Amino acid sequence: MLSLRQLKYFAAAAEAGRVSEAAVHLNISQSAVTTAIRELEDMLGQQLFDRTPHGVELTDAGRRFLSHAYAVLSAADEALRMPREAARVSGLLSIAATYTVLGYFLPHHLQRFTQRFPEIDVKVQELQREAVEEGLVTGRHDMGVLLTANVTNSEITRETFFGSERRLWVSAKHPLISQPEVTLEHVAAEPYIMLTVDEAAYSSLRYWSQTPYQPKIRLRTSSVEAVRSMVANGLGVAILSDMVYRPWSLEGRRIETITLKEHVPRMDVGLAWKAGVEHSPAMQAFRGYFKQLYLEPTAGTGRSRS
Numbered sequence: 001m002l003s004l005r006q007l008k009y010f011a012a013a014a015e016a017g018r019v020s021e022a023a024v025h026l027n028i029s030q031s032a033v034t035t036a037i038r039e040l041e042d043m044l045g046q047q048l049f050d051r052t053p054h055g056v057e058l059t060d061a062g063r064r065f066l067s068h069a070y071a072v073l074s075a076a077d078e079a080l081r082m083p084r085e086a087a088r089v090s091g092l093l094s095i096a097a098t099y100t101v102l103g104y105f106l107p108h109h110l111q112r113f114t115q116r117f118p119e120i121d122v123k124v125q126e127l128q129r130e131a132v133e134e135g136l137v138t139g140r141h142d143m144g145v146l147l148t149a150n151v152t153n154s155e156i157t158r159e160t161f162f163g164s165e166r167r168l169w170v171s172a173k174h175p176l177i178s179q180p181e182v183t184l185e186h187v188a189a190e191p192y193i194m195l196t197v198d199e200a201a202y203s204s205l206r207y208w209s210q211t212p213y214q215p216k217i218r219l220r221t222s223s224v225e226a227v228r229s230m231v232a233n234g235l236g237v238a239i240l241s242d243m244v245y246r247p248w249s250l251e252g253r254r255i256e257t258i259t260l261k262e263h264v265p266r267m268d269v270g271l272a273w274k275a276g277v278e279h280s281p282a283m284q285a286f287r288g289y290f291k292q293l294y295l296e297p298t299a300g301t302g303r304s305r306s
Contacts, residue, residue: 002043004076007069009036010048014066018055020247020257027105027243029165030257040065090119091282096132096141097124100198103224104244105162105269106145113289120282129199136274142283144272149265150199151272159287160270161294164243165259169227171234172254183261188213191236197222204239207264231255241267 012022013033023030041048048062058066097106102124114122127135133153135141148158168176168187176182176190192215194201201220208214218236221227227238232249239260247255271287273279279287 002040004073006036006040007073009033010040011066011069011073013037013049013056014058014062016055017057018247020245021055023242024245027108027162027164029242031165088119089117089281089285091280092121092123093143093280093282093286094141095122095124095143095145095286096127096135097145098129098132098147098198099126100147100200100224100244100267101145101269102126109289109293113286116289117282117285120285132272136272139274142273142280143286145269146272147198147203148268148270148272149203155275156272157275158270158272160268161290162269163266164241164269165266166239166241166264167245167257167259169231169238169240169245170256170258171232172256174234174237174256176237176258177256181261182258184208184211184213187237187239187260188215190216191218192216193218193227193230193236193238194220195222195224195227195238195240196220197224200240203265203267211262225250228255229253239264243267243269 009022009026009028009032012026013019016022016025019030019033019037023033026033037048044061044065046061046065047059048065049056050059106124110122110124114120125135125141129146129150132141132144132146133151133156136144137153137155144156148160151158168182170176176186179186194204194215194217204215219226219230224240224244227240228246229249229251230236231238232251232253232255242257245255245257249255271290273283
């Protein structure tokens with residue numbers, strides 16, 4: 001059955017011209033976008049995109065369908081907004097967020113949330129994960145938005161909404177691109193650029209430690225842009241999430257991604273708050289926004305929005 005999720009992913013791919021860029025914009029995996037498009041094409045019995053070496057291009061049927069998709073998505077967005085506007089929830093909401101979440105995930109959602117709840121005064125502060133947890137326990141912050149797998153404090157309740165797949169980043173002409181499959185053994189033979197911000201190095205070494213291999217680290221850096229630049233210029237490879245992926249470095253050099261044969265844990269993003277704390281109306285609205293977007297099924301389809 002047709003779902004809003006399928007229409008949303010299709011429209012994003014049409015606008016971006018590349019499935020990978022649509023996935024980055026939506027903060028989802030490339031496979032989720034590809035699957036949604038394939039489901040639509042199977043339902044309609046028509047090809048919506050031509051696949052090219054440079055991305056995807058709408059077919060004539062795809063262009064006609066896009067106008068209908070826009071109309072449905074616009075009507076659905078308006079319908080979803082009505083009950084929230086009528087509620088007129090107000091109050092102060094103090095949010096603490098870690099670096100990666102604030103830089104690559106949260107701003108888009110803050111913009112949508114404040115549009116739906118204009119009378120909630122949202123304050124946001126960037127902190128390291130330990131400081132986010134401490135701020136929640138002491139009551140300085142109402143909620144945290146962070147990488148939920150890293151939470152360690154037993155007084156914190158966490159709820160994961162979104163998972164971003166981790167893939168290998170390589171330069172545009174890297175020899176591994178031509179390999180039929182790429183493993184961590186291949187990666188271990190390459191100079192490795194290790195991101196350290198938001199405990200990325202710790203997360204990385206957790207899955208490396210379960211293998212007989214270790215990354216050959218050339219550079220440790222807290223800068224995602226430094227990783228992007230080093231990889232794009234052929235100075236090393238990195239394993240990072242789709243959420244922080246961008247296809248170009250600041251110098252305009254191309255970065256490609258490769259799905260590894262081994263399972264690499266995804267980067268999970270979600271909310272955290274002090275266990276047992278009573279949620280204010282503003283906190284309920286903030287949590288409800290993410291639950292409605294990522295966890296609740298689309299009406300009449302039984303499919304998750306994520």
